[in-house]
Amino acid sequence: MKPNTKFLQGNEACVEGALYAGLRFFAGYPITPSTEIAETLSARLPQIGGKFIQMEDEIASMCAIIGASLTGHKVMTATSGPGFSLKQEALGYAVMAEIPCVVVNVQRGGPSTGNPTHVAQGDVMQARWGTHGDHAIVTLTASNHQDVFAMTVEAFNIAETYRTPVILLFDEVVGHMREKLVIPAPGEIPLVERLRTSVPGGVDYHPYLPREDGRLPMSDFGGVHRYNVTGLFHDMWGFPSDNPGVVHGLMRHLVDKIENNAGQLARYKEFELQDADTVLISYGSAARSALHVVRNRRARGEKLGLLELQTLWPFPAALVRDHCARARSVVVVEMNTGQIMREVKAAVKNPENVFLANRIDGTLITPTDIRNILRLIQGRGV
Amino acid sequence: MAVKDFIRERFFPHIWCPGCGHGIVLNSLLRAVESLGMSKNEIVMVSGIGCSSRISGYLDFHTLHTIHGRALAFATGVKLSRPELNLIVPMGDGDALAIGGNHFIHAARRNIDLTAIVMNNRIYGMTGGQFSPLSGCGVMATTAPFATVDQSFDVAELARAAGATFVARSTTYHVQQLTKLLREAILHEGFSVVEVLTQCPTYFGRRNKMGGAVEMMKWFKDNTTPVGSKAKTENPALIERGIFVQTERPEYCKAYDQVIERAQKGKK
Amino acid sequence: MVETQTKPKLKEHRINRAWCKGCGICVAFCPKQVLELDDQDKAVAARPEDCIACKLCELRCPDLAIEIITE
Numbered sequence: 001m002k003p004n005t006k007f008l009q010g011n012e013a014c015v016e017g018a019l020y021a022g023l024r025f026f027a028g029y030p031i032t033p034s035t036e037i038a039e040t041l042s043a044r045l046p047q048i049g050g051k052f053i054q055m056e057d058e059i060a061s062m063c064a065i066i067g068a069s070l071t072g073h074k075v076m077t078a079t080s081g082p083g084f085s086l087k088q089e090a091l092g093y094a095v096m097a098e099i100p101c102v103v104v105n106v107q108r109g110g111p112s113t114g115n116p117t118h119v120a121q122g123d124v125m126q127a128r129w130g131t132h133g134d135h136a137i138v139t140l141t142a143s144n145h146q147d148v149f150a151m152t153v154e155a156f157n158i159a160e161t162y163r164t165p166v167i168l169l170f171d172e173v174v175g176h177m178r179e180k181l182v183i184p185a186p187g188e189i190p191l192v193e194r195l196r197t198s199v200p201g202g203v204d205y206h207p208y209l210p211r212e213d214g215r216l217p218m219s220d221f222g223g224v225h226r227y228n229v230t231g232l233f234h235d236m237w238g239f240p241s242d243n244p245g246v247v248h249g250l251m252r253h254l255v256d257k258i259e260n261n262a263g264q265l266a267r268y269k270e271f272e273l274q275d276a277d278t279v280l281i282s283y284g285s286a287a288r289s290a291l292h293v294v295r296n297r298r299a300r301g302e303k304l305g306l307l308e309l310q311t312l313w314p315f316p317a318a319l320v321r322d323h324c325a326r327a328r329s330v331v332v333v334e335m336n337t338g339q340i341m342r343e344v345k346a347a348v349k350n351p352e353n354v355f356l357a358n359r360i361d362g363t364l365i366t367p368t369d370i371r372n373i374l375r376l377i378q379g380r381g382v
Numbered sequence: 383m384a385v386k387d388f389i390r391e392r393f394f395p396h397i398w399c400p401g402c403g404h405g406i407v408l409n410s411l412l413r414a415v416e417s418l419g420m421s422k423n424e425i426v427m428v429s430g431i432g433c434s435s436r437i438s439g440y441l442d443f444h445t446l447h448t449i450h451g452r453a454l455a456f457a458t459g460v461k462l463s464r465p466e467l468n469l470i471v472p473m474g475d476g477d478a479l480a481i482g483g484n485h486f487i488h489a490a491r492r493n494i495d496l497t498a499i500v501m502n503n504r505i506y507g508m509t510g511g512q513f514s515p516l517s518g519c520g521v522m523a524t525t526a527p528f529a530t531v532d533q534s535f536d537v538a539e540l541a542r543a544a545g546a547t548f549v550a551r552s553t554t555y556h557v558q559q560l561t562k563l564l565r566e567a568i569l570h571e572g573f574s575v576v577e578v579l580t581q582c583p584t585y586f587g588r589r590n591k592m593g594g595a596v597e598m599m600k601w602f603k604d605n606t607t608p609v610g611s612k613a614k615t616e617n618p619a620l621i622e623r624g625i626f627v628q629t630e631r632p633e634y635c636k637a638y639d640q641v642i643e644r645a646q647k648g649k650k
Numbered sequence: 651m652v653e654t655q656t657k658p659k660l661k662e663h664r665i666n667r668a669w670c671k672g673c674g675i676c677v678a679f680c681p682k683q684v685l686e687l688d689d690q691d692k693a694v695a696a697r698p699e700d701c702i703a704c705k706l707c708e709l710r711c712p713d714l715a716i717e718i719i720t721e
Contacts, residue, residue: 024463025459025462025463027459043645046638046641046642046644046645046646047645047646049642049646051462051463051638053458053459053462053638055455055458055488056455056484056485056488057484059452059455060452060455060458060484060485060488061455063448063449063452063455063456063458063459064455064456064458064459064462065459066448066456066459067428067446067455067456067457067458067459067460067461067463068459068460068462068463069459070444070446070460071460071463071464071467073463075459075463089449090449090452093448093449220464221426221444221446221460221464221467222423222424222426222444222464222466222467223423224423226422226423226442226443226444226445227444227445228438228439228445228446228447229445229446229447230439230447231447231448231449232447239393239439240439240447385714386714389714394668394669394713394714395668395669395671395713395715396713398712399671400671400672400673401671401673401674401675401712402712403712404712405711405712405713405714406675406710406711406712408712408714409709409710409711409712409714410709412714413709554710554712555679555710557706557709557710558709561709583673594673594674595673595674595675595712596673596674596675596678596679599675599678599679599710600678
């Protein structure tokens with residue numbers, strides 16, 4: 001194998017992507033099935049002069065990466081569902097204080113301890129609405145290791161561009177499965193670096209005043225600009241304010257900077273959609289089975305296509321609506337009780353034509369499962 | 383005065399109640415920092431949530447006002463990523479030792495070079511006077527209308543047991559000692575804890591019939607004694623002031639530099 | 651540097667009335683009873699001639715409202 005070709009776990013592909021993107025600080029806490037990300041980074045980060053710290057809990061890990069981001073570093077933490085719950089308060093802080101960071105959730109099954117070593121996609125809505133209060137969030141996912149790598153790089157790029165936390169929502173199958181990864185050459189995927197203010201020391205710097213292009217240049221803690229960062233509503237200097245105009249303005253800014261760019265943030269893949277009368281919509285490991293079904297049925301002349309979502313939030317509603325406009329039926333393939341299906345139903349013109357093909361027993365949904373459900377929808381029986 | 387160079391004057395008068403001890407802690411801290419001659423750009427102040435936590439916004443340093451109980455975790459991220467910065471972490475008693483108790487003991491265990499100031503007024507002031515883990519037994523609070531039955535922590539003993547390498551206590555009455563201790567704590571390399579007994583006349587004093595700020599400060603004068611004093615042996619109820627622990631142990635960020643060294647040696 | 655042992659002499663009590671909240675801490679703990687609260691509950695130096703410039707009022711003021719200026 002060439003040196004840039006590796007055979008590895010999805011969790012390791014995520015690490016490769018993060019390091020490619022410039023990760024320099026990771027804080028984490030052991031939890032299955034994400035632990036390999038922490039393990040791998042505990043070896044890799046110090047080799048490049050970066051820092052790895054195992055914190056006392058998931059909460060502290062999230063807080064520590066926010067602190068480290070403020071000193072100018074690219075930062076990440078990784079966890080699974082229960083740990084993701086613990087991170088939610090600090091995640092909201094990063095939304096409010098507009099601090100770039102990447103949070104990986106390698107999903108496992110069920111509420112509580114559930115099914116820790118088995119696959120599920122039950123945290124889609126936790127990613128969207130897990131933290132308190134109105135807010136917008138970016139969540140990316142992937143179904144194979146090349147895409148895990150690419151989406152991890154994207155996550156860092158989006159975090160820096162929009163000064164926001166970005167969630168990488170992988171799942172146990174993708175995280176633990178081993179397959180090939182070709183690491184792109186440096187520069188092959190463009191990287192977004194921290195945008196630092198050009199305002200010189202001694203001149204009034206506004207950490208929360210967007211430029212014309214909407215971006216907010218930052219200043220590293222320890223640098224020449226001493227400013228305040230708070231989770232309270234704040235003015236353009238970062239100082240607390242409960243002025244209704246300031247509160248409204250900041251609320252709108254936090255939501256609009258993400259939601260108004262839903263089109264730009266949409267990452268997806270299309271397979272055989274050109275003439276599809278049945279559109280499958282899927283993501284993560286479930287999309288692997290969905291793609292298999294599409295290829296298999298196409299070979300038999302059935303007009304099946306797949307829209308694989310890589311951006312889950314902000315939900316690419318316009319994209320979904322357009323791609324489903326001519327479909328007789330839309331089948332959402334996911335391993336939960338229909339979390340993305342609800343979004344699809346809300347997005348399309350004819351929600352009565354949207355069906356769910358799912359599996360919630362800790363095992364990967366198979367092409368046979370999907371094919372059987374398709375036959376039922378078509379009134380043909382299994 | 384020169385200490386005013388360290389504050390953000392436009393936010394004064396501050397939000398704290400008349401006679402609140404937190405202002406005295408701020409006052410002492412300013413004098414401690416002034417005496418050290420550090421650049422303001424080298425100082426990062428990280429606080430959590432509560433009356434005490436508002437101290438960071440008033441200071442002209444890099445200031446990070448975070449979430450309840452987690453200030454030390456945020457500070458750990460700042461410090462480990464930029465070890466050359468000086469981190470000061472003021473916290474309230476509930477903030478540091480109820481919701482933040484886990485971070486407190488683990489920051490002490492790591493001996494990471496942070497200066498933790500526990501502003502102990504034995505009450506949750508911002509939310510209107512609920513008892514805290516430092517209230518102790520027999521205290522009246524809005525959530526203890528029949529008086530508390532909860533025992534309190536001894537912050538100094540807890541910090542010592544968890545591994546803090548500098549542990550001290552003073553009060554808002556003993557301002558000269560407090561300034562000196564804060565200065566030493568900031569200079570100390572490793573995790574340092576300064577507990578400051580501070581008055582909340584509004585919620586603790588009034589409800590517990592301790593009088594106003596002046597009477598509460600007199601109580602600090604009459605009920606504390608220097609560490610190792612004879613008075614303590616005669617009256618064990620006295621609270622000791624001074625330095626309890628001042629020792630050396632490898633500091634976390636320095637220790638991690640060795641990890642980097644080993645990792646890089648192993649690679650090439 | 652050799653420190654001179656001469657005691658500082660008071661020039662002025664600079665009291666920021668906008669910041670003073672009238673808590674009375676400075677009044678209560680002044681060793682020479684120099685300070686008082688006026689009818690608006692603001693600290694004033696009623697007997698500045700007695701001041702020994704120990705600065706305890708300045709150090710204990712929770713509102714950073716007192717400054718002792720010495721010669």
